[in-house]
Amino acid sequence: MNINQNYLNLEESYLFSTINKKIAAFANANPEVDIIRLGIGDVTLPLPGSVIKSFHEAVDEMAHSRTFHGYGPEQGYGFLRKAITSYYAQREIGVEESEIFVSDGSKCDVANILDIFGQDNLVLLPNPVYPVYLDTNKMIGRDVAFIHANRENGFLPQPDKNRQADLIYLCSPNNPTGAAYTKEELRKWVEYANCQDAVILFDAAYESFVSDPNMPRSIYEITGARTCAIEFNSFSKMAGFTGTRLGYTVIPQQLVRQGTSLHKLWMRRQTTKFNGVSYMTQRAGAAVFTREGQKEIQENLDYYRENAKIIASKLDQLGIWYTGGKHSPYIWMETPAQMDSWDFFDFLLEKTGIVGTPGIGFGDNGQGFFRLTAFGDRSKTSQAMDRLDRAWREFII
Ligand code: MLT
Numbered sequence: 001m002n003i004n005q006n007y008l009n010l011e012e013s014y015l016f017s018t019i020n021k022k023i024a025a026f027a028n029a030n031p032e033v034d035i036i037r038l039g040i041g042d043v044t045l046p047l048p049g050s051v052i053k054s055f056h057e058a059v060d061e062m063a064h065s066r067t068f069h070g071y072g073p074e075q076g077y078g079f080l081r082k083a084i085t086s087y088y089a090q091r092e093i094g095v096e097e098s099e100i101f102v103s104d105g106s107k108c109d110v111a112n113i114l115d116i117f118g119q120d121n122l123v124l125l126p127n128p129v130y131p132v133y134l135d136t137n138k139m140i141g142r143d144v145a146f147i148h149a150n151r152e153n154g155f156l157p158q159p160d161k162n163r164q165a166d167l168i169y170l171c172s173p174n175n176p177t178g179a180a181y182t183k184e185e186l187r188k189w190v191e192y193a194n195c196q197d198a199v200i201l202f203d204a205a206y207e208s209f210v211s212d213p214n215m216p217r218s219i220y221e222i223t224g225a226r227t228c229a230i231e232f233n234s235f236s237k238m239a240g241f242t243g244t245r246l247g248y249t250v251i252p253q254q255l256v257r258q259g260t261s262l263h264k265l266w267m268r269r270q271t272t273k274f275n276g277v278s279y280m281t282q283r284a285g286a287a288v289f290t291r292e293g294q295k296e297i298q299e300n301l302d303y304y305r306e307n308a309k310i311i312a313s314k315l316d317q318l319g320i321w322y323t324g325g326k327h328s329p330y331i332w333m334e335t336p337a338q339m340d341s342w343d344f345f346d347f348l349l350e351k352t353g354i355v356g357t358p359g360i361g362f363g364d365n366g367q368g369f370f371r372l373t374a375f376g377d378r379s380k381t382s383q384a385m386d387r388l389d390r391a392w393r394e395f396i397i
Pocket of ligand 1: 042
């Protein structure tokens with residue numbers, strides 16, 4: 001037998017597993033240190049009350065033969081897909097129920113989507129990038145090309161008309177940098193993709209953090225996107241579903257390549273390899289879009305937005321360059337004193353007990369940068385910034 005040799009070309013472990021190992025070793029050696037985790041983008045607030053209520057009701061339904069649910073509809077229950085189309089319609093974006101595929105999260109979809117594309121496609125990935133996009137291409141032995149995001153372009157690279165591409169990954173507001181494209185900037189990507197006959201894989205997992213109505217939250221706000229873009233979204237960051245698992249992917253009916261509907265291919269893939277998300281989880285997800293659910297999730301998002309402000313204002317005070325924190329739960333800061341990303345990770349952990357994510361873990365262009373998340377507890381976030389202030393004044397300035 002042969003193993004998939006491509007796996008041997010991956011980093012030995014996934015970024016966040018490596019970080020967890022380092023934290024565990026530090027905690028073991030320093031049991032007295034109160035570690036504050038601003039590393040992985042995991043939410044800390046519990047699920048909203050209306051979501052919990054729907055969950056409970058759905059569990060009770062499963063207890064009676066009259067209301068019991070077995071396998072669900074292939075693309076997700078109609079009630080959830082309808083709620084998602086209304087969510088788009090509130091922003092005057094026309095997405096049909098039939099174009100939505102409910103899933104257990106956008107990480108899986110963004111990885112699995114590669115099944116419907118041929119091996120020899122030219123893939124463009126921003127650098128730095130969410131590691132899943134890169135690793136899933138490496139796993140199938142595909143080389144990728146990078147578009148450089150850096151301080152000069154505000155970590156928002158623009159398309160180069162002279163460069164060829166078949167698949168383009170975009171995430172806005174971005175993970176890891178927190179930078180967000182304007183409509184005009186996204187329009188250039190859509191134009192470029194249509195011109196190249198390429199497909200944009202648009203990760204909108206952080207769209208709910210956009211508070212400016214002039215900023216785009218979906219690629220479909222851009223004219224022409226329906227013929228060149230697939231959109232992924234998740235309930236994780238929007239509604240605290242990181243441990244509950246729910247997301248969806250939109251593939252417009254007009255999205256055709258080589259005379260074949262990509263919608264049809266994804267349907268074929270999903271019906272073979274996926275059996276849907278539990279009825280209870282989909283009912284809980286539908287509650288997110290009710291009036292009460294929307295109010296509750298906005299309160300939670302505001303809580304995280306305030307954390308982002310606390311972090312950003314400390315960085316402003318200390319004169320540290322950063323992106324994000326405005327339409328995003330991520331703050332992407334420059335490391336001080338020319339420390340590399342991992343040196344700064346160690347420095348911060350040892351001197352302050354704060355955990356962040358080294359920028360280099362997201363690609364070469366992340367060297368010398370560091371990501372903090374606003375998903376933490378409020379008092380811990382404030383405490384972390386006090387500790388950062390002290391360490392900065394003692395060791396850096
Ligand atoms: C992150 O910290 O980058 C995210 O939590 C990863 C994810 O959403 O899978």
